[in-house]
Amino acid sequence: MATGMVSWRNVSLVALLSVIAYNFHTPFSVANLEPSLVGKVAIVTGGSRGIGKGIAIGLGESGATVYITGRTLTSNSTNTGGPAGAPQAGTLEETCAEVVKAGGQCIPAAVDSGNDDQLRQFIDQVIQDHGKIDVLVNNAFSAVSWLPKHAGKPFWEKGADAWDAVNHVGLRSHYLASVHAAQHMTKAKSGLIINVGSLGGINYIFDVAYGIGKAAMDRMANDMAIELATDNVTMISLWPGIVATENVQDGALAPEDLKERRGLAPGPKVDSASLVQTPLAETPLFVGRAVAAFARDRTKFGFSGKVLLPALMAAGYGFVDERGLRTPPPNSLKFAASVALQSTLKDQGLLAAPVELFKPSQPSANMELYWNRLPNLIIPGFVLKLMAGAPNL
Ligand SMILES: *[C@@H]1O[C@H](CO)[C@@H](O)[C@H](O)[C@H]1NC(C)=O
Numbered sequence: 309m310a311t312g313m314v315s316w317r318n319v320s321l322v323a324l325l326s327v328i329a330y331n332f333h334t335p336f337s338v339a340n341l342e343p344s345l346v347g348k349v350a351i352v353t354g355g356s357r358g359i360g361k362g363i364a365i366g367l368g369e370s371g372a373t374v375y376i377t378g379r380t381l382t383s384n385s386t387n388t389g390g391p392a393g394a395p396q397a398g399t400l401e402e403t404c405a406e407v408v409k410a411g412g413q414c415i416p417a418a419v420d421s422g423n424d425d426q427l428r429q430f431i432d433q434v435i436q437d438h439g440k441i442d443v444l445v446n447n448a449f450s451a452v453s454w455l456p457k458h459a460g461k462p463f464w465e466k467g468a469d470a471w472d473a474v475n476h477v478g479l480r481s482h483y484l485a486s487v488h489a490a491q492h493m494t495k496a497k498s499g500l501i502i503n504v505g506s507l508g509g510i511n512y513i514f515d516v517a518y519g520i521g522k523a524a525m526d527r528m529a530n531d532m533a534i535e536l537a538t539d540n541v542t543m544i545s546l547w548p549g550i551v552a553t554e555n556v557q558d559g560a561l562a563p564e565d566l567k568e569r570r571g572l573a574p575g576p577k578v579d580s581a582s583l584v585q586t587p588l589a590e591t592p593l594f595v596g597r598a599v600a601a602f603a604r605d606r607t608k609f610g611f612s613g614k615v616l617l618p619a620l621m622a623a624g625y626g627f628v629d630e631r632g633l634r635t636p637p638p639n640s641l642k643f644a645a646s647v648a649l650q651s652t653l654k655d656q657g658l659l660a661a662p663v664e665l666f667k668p669s670q671p672s673a674n675m676e677l678y679w680n681r682l683p684n685l686i687i688p689g690f691v692l693k694l695m696a697g698a699p700n701l
């Protein structure tokens with residue numbers, strides 16, 4: 309009978325077989341990595357704090373020369389990005405000090421990504437100084453505190469402000485930075501551009517403008533990669549999971565805000581805020597180590613156009629975070645099972661893993677066994693789309 313063809317039993321069976329088949333090989337291998345990024349020039353936009361800071365330090369650990377941009381050069385810079393216009397933690401100079409400590413070189417650049425002229429002049433300056441750009445990481449995002457502040461309001465009440473607050477820097481500036489960088493990379497027949505995307509690229513998370521921006525970041529990587537391919541330039545979109553940044557640790561994922569959002573729930577509900585101090589949240593440095601390893605991968609061109617997840621790369625490339633742990637990818641059965649079994653994991657002493665950003669610590673043997681050795685069982689992309697209810701597949 310026709311209805312039997314699409315029963316949940318059949319769908320589950322296909323999903324299970326896909327997971328098993330997909331997990332037979334990992335395309336990420338430490339054997340493909342260049343020994344270091346010494347002599348490579350990288351740009352990370354939005355490097356004062358958060359994921360951008362972790363990426364800058366990760367690249368620094370591999371010896372790269374890292375330019376970081378942002379509006380907060382020193383602690384006395386104008387910085388109104390925090391709640392109620394308060395300054396946020398972190399400055400470019402502080403990040404640079406940590407990049408240098410990690411083994412890299414670092415140049416802080418006071419650049420507002422939302423200002424087209426400043427962005428172009430900055431890229432010109434890098435070319436003047438070094439004659440090349442090896443890696444561009446499009447990361448700047450100016451709406452980290454705007455989003456929770458406006459949670460619960462529908463798009464028709466937020467109007468065009470939402471679009472500008474989220475996507476002027478969070479999308480448009482990345483298109484522009486890619487335009488400028490690609491002019492040099494294509495001439496050099498070498499280069500890597502990484503868009504920092506999110507699971508919000510597949511379905512609703514915080515806000516309509518946010519989802520549109522993140523979907524566009526993925527699509528930008530896909531479509532630019534097609535044109536860049538003739539010139540040996542690689543472009544991908546990277547989806548960190550829940551990341552324990554300074555702002556998130558300060559409550560940017562406050563559950564009250566998220567619970568109050570209106571509309572239908574897309575997919576299973578995850579209380580992200582409760583996961584921040586567990587191995588289910590990635591640290592910014594974990595994301596940075598993924599970027600550095602990928603930049604070192606001689607076979608990276610083979611991934612061009614794709615969406616990649618840091619946690620998907622960790623085991624193959626052989627890196628851990630500063631806690632000595634590997635967060636399972638949000639698109640894995642291990643992640644889903646660990647969320648569902650939180651209280652059991654807690655009883656076994658496997659859940660509490662406080663994030664002290666950039667401070668190395670040693671995991672217990674049991675933690676190491678559960679989080680680093682037990683297989684992740686990745687769910688393939690097309691199954692994930694179905695599960696996320698991707699409405700327009
Ligand atoms: C701003 O702070 C830096 C150190 O972070 C200091 O060197 C500089 O003098 C300060 N400038 C002003 C105008 O206070």
Ligand SMILES: *[C@@H]1O[C@H](CO)[C@@H](O)[C@H](O)[C@H]1NC(C)=O
Nearest residue numbers: 497498499500540541606609
């Ligand atoms: C493509 O770029 C990589 C580095 O990104 C380089 O190692 C390789 O030689 C380049 N290939 C060609 C054909 O230019």
